[in-house]
Amino acid sequence: MTITRRDFLNGTALTIAAGLAPSALLEAAAQGTSQRAAAASAPVAATGSASPYPPALTGLRGNHAGTFTLAHSLAREGATYPTVLAQESYDLVVVGGGLSGLAAAWFYRRKFGAKARILILDNHDDFGGHAKRNEFTVRGRKLVTYGGSADMPASAAGNAAVRTLLAGVGLDATRAPALPQTPFAALGMGRAVYFDAEHFGRDGLVAGDPFADLIDARATGGGTRPTPDVLQRFVDAAPLAAQERAALLKLAAGEVDYLAGMAPGDRANYLARTRYATFLRERAGIGLGGLRFLRSRSNDAYALDADGISVGEAIAIGLPAGAGMPAPVLDPRLGKSPASRLWFADGNASLARLLVRDLVPGVVSGAAAAGRPEDIGRAAFSYGGLDRDGNAVRIRLESTAIAVEPDVRITRVTYGWRGNLHRVEAQHVVLAGYNMMIPFILPTLPAAQKDALRAEVKAPLLYTKVALDNWRAFAALKAWRMHAPAMAYTDLWLEPPVAGSPSALATPDDPAVLHMLYVPTVPDSGMSVRERFRAGRALLLGTPYDELERGVRAQLDRMLGAGGFVSRDVIRAITVNRWAHGYSYMPSPLMPDDAALQTALAQAGKGIGNVRIANSDSAGSPSLTAAVEQGWRAVDGLVAVG
Known part of the structure; x- marks a missing residue:
């Protein structure tokens, strides 16, 4: 599947044509973001009405509607935009409000002073970039993930920049x-592996997952x-041929x-x-069934299967x-590995919140405004205070730099915001x-630098x-944790559930969040890594939300049906965090x-x-280490302008 001029958003196609006027593109981007709450909440909604508070929005999130309209117009269509007059000036403009951009702003203030005027632009409706926070409310209980x-x-x-920031x-x-x-x-709950009939001859959930235990122990x-x-x-219970079982053992x-x-x-x-x-095939004698069983074990770490x-x-x-x-030696470049740890229920979104609390005064209310960092996950955030007149640091969301x-002494940044x-x-x-995207918005870069930046094709995935x-x-x-080696969502697990009372341990009757991982790989294709990522990105951008929701429900009904699971009775909300990049x-x-x-890349x-x-x-x-360190390096290379 390829996508050239069309990205499907929540089942509605937004066409970006080469001949479309820039004003129309700006309006399309503004319309996409203004409609995100209704579109995202329509398929399944949590308790209560749609909220303008971004972490509580459900449906399609991550690369949501409107976030890439202008970017794709530049990169895919070669659109050009008129020059407008500058109306604001800052000491620093940061394009990108993810962890690296927030860290850069934080380090900049340490180097150039707390009075430095900073504008952070981000094309999403929330800060944090990939450090995204999701919230649900089920039966009056808040579920954070x-x-x-x-x-x-x-x-x-071991990283000086990260230690300093933390x-x-x-x-x-x-x-x-x-x-x-x-x-x-x-409760005697552990791992399990689900074998599907399409790839293994019959459907079945096999208790335990000793291969996952083996991987963790080795790593x-x-x-x-x-x-x-x-x-x-375990292998005796698996629907695999005798030769496959022997080779795996x-x-x-x-x-x-x-x-x-x-x-x-x-x-x-x-x-x-x-x-x-x-x-596995040529040296270890693993046949097709065994390859299917092992192929997606690397999805979470690399966003690539065994063939990639x-x-x-x-x-x-x-x-x-x-x-x-x-011996296994974990690559420090990996963002997720058996040695990495979850620090907060909302992951690194809490770190993004702590940085924003430091950068923008008054955006956090209540005890968490000056309380322990561990309490930031429970803090109330005022998104209306992110871009306030008079603040030294301003975060302007839904803003795409184009x-x-x-110049010699100043740099001008043009961006689309609210249709203008x-x-x-x-x-x-x-x-x-x-x-x-940098070669398209900074075309004066030398050709060699632009080539290096274009080579960074990001891996697509769904959380x-x-x-x-x-x-x-x-x-x-x-x-509580299941591996489905050949299904769309290859890994799913229950996150710590919320108990009915603060002093009680949660029971199966209590609400919980289920995490599901989908990496659109191209098994046994022999494609290069970049080709795989491009194909997976096209698939994610070309699949409407309602189809993704049907797939989630169908897979859960199938995998959990033997335990009495019926999606229409149990599921209260679905948030698909689409990371095409x-x-x-x-x-x-x-x-x-x-x-x-x-x-x-260093150059x-x-x-x-x-x-x-x-x-x-x-x-x-x-x-995260790489994101923070690159923010520090960027600021370290800047010198005061006389």
């Missing part, structure tokens, strides 16, 4: 805040490695060197240049590859959006959150041309004139 960037990577404590907002990089306890273990050096009898019982045992006799140099090259799926990662990348996250292989023009073009002047500019009236079906099935591109060992990409990050580039893309990493 994350819609994107969630975990604090293990590398955070300390500045009152957090200790070495100590995670305590999260609510879960009742799952006390982190902790946990419990499954015993041979546990592995045997041999692979899990880790006693066979599948590359025996290969010279060390050749072995290292093989691990870097060979797809994990190819290794190298053997070395598979080993790094704990996937089995037999004897004689290097032109950045550096606006222009501001600044001494410094930090571009903290997607790398792929779908389902608000449940109760989780009785999961308790009945004795499973999700994980930052990580240079791949399967792509020889990527070897020099990081050096080129591109220097920008031009008084413009610097800050985002996790420039680090070739989707991690």
Whole structure:
């Protein structure tokens, strides 16, 4: 599936034609964002009416309606816009209000003073970028979760920029805040794997998931490695042929060197240049059923399946590859790995909130305005106060930058907002959006820098959150976390549920949020990483919300039906966080041309004139560590304008 001139938003096609007047494009963008609340809340709504408070909106979120209208008009259609007069001036303009952009503003004030006037522009209706917060209200109880960037990577404590930032907002990089306890273990609930009939011959939920336990034990050096009898019982229950079961057990045992006799140099090259799926098929003797069982184990870490990662990348996250292989060493570039940890119920959205609390006075009300950072998740935020006259720092949402023009002493930034073009002047500019868009809004960059930025094709994925009236079906099935290796949503798990009273432990009768992960891979295609990401992005942008909702309900009814689950009776709201541009591109060992990409990105990050580039893309990493460090580097490279 390809998309050229049409993106489908909530089932309504918004056509961006090359001949459409710029004024019409601006109006289309404004209309898309102004209608987001009604469109997002229409299919399934939480208790109460649609709210203008962005975290509580349901339906299609993430890259929601209106966020990319102007961007696509530039990149896909080559649209041009008239010049307008500048009406405001700032010391710093930040394009992109995600973690990197917010961090850049925070570091800028430390370097140039608290009185520095800063404008942060973001094309979404909420700040935080991928650090998105989702909220539901079910039976009067608030359910808080994350819609994107969630975990604090293990590398955070060792990074000077992250330590400085966290300390500045009152957090200790070495100590995670305590999260609510879960009742799952006390109820005898664990993991399970769902095999679907289309790929495995019959539908069935098999209790346990020793391969997940094996991966976790190998990757982190902790946990419990499954015993041979546990592995045997699991594969015996799986709908796999006898030959498949034997090959999987041999692979899990880790006693066979599948590359025996290969010279060390050749072995290292093989691990870097060979797809994990190819290794499983040609070296480990894993057939089609076994490949289908293992192929999506890397989706959460890389947004790629076994055919899209190298053997070395598979080993790094704990996937089995037999004897004689290097020990798993987690790549610090990963945004999500077995060693990363969730610090807050809303993930890294709480960090974004803490930064906004520091940057914009009066936006947080109540005790959390000056209270403990752990309380920020319960704080009331005034979105109307983000862009207020008189504040030194202003955050202007639903604003898409379309032109950045550096001059000797000032830089002019043009952006679309509320159906009109606006222009501001600044001494410094930090571009903290997607790398792929920068060549279009900053065309004066040297060609080599633009080529490097265009190479950063981001990974698409969906984080779908389902608000449940109760989780009785999961308790009945004795499973709180499930892996569905060949279905659309390959991984789903219950988040810590909300108990009926503050002092009680939640029961299956209480509301909860279900997390569901969907990565649109192209299995067994042999496509390059960039080709896979582009194809997946087209699929996500071309699938209307109502179709996504039907898919969620159908998969849950099918997987949980044996436990008495009926979606129409249990589901209270659905939020689909669509990240058509999700994980930052990580240079791949399967792509020889990527070897020099990081050096080129470092050069591109220097920008031009008084413009610097800050985002996790420039680090070739989707991690929070990369986002914060790039914000610090960008500001560090700026000098006072005399």
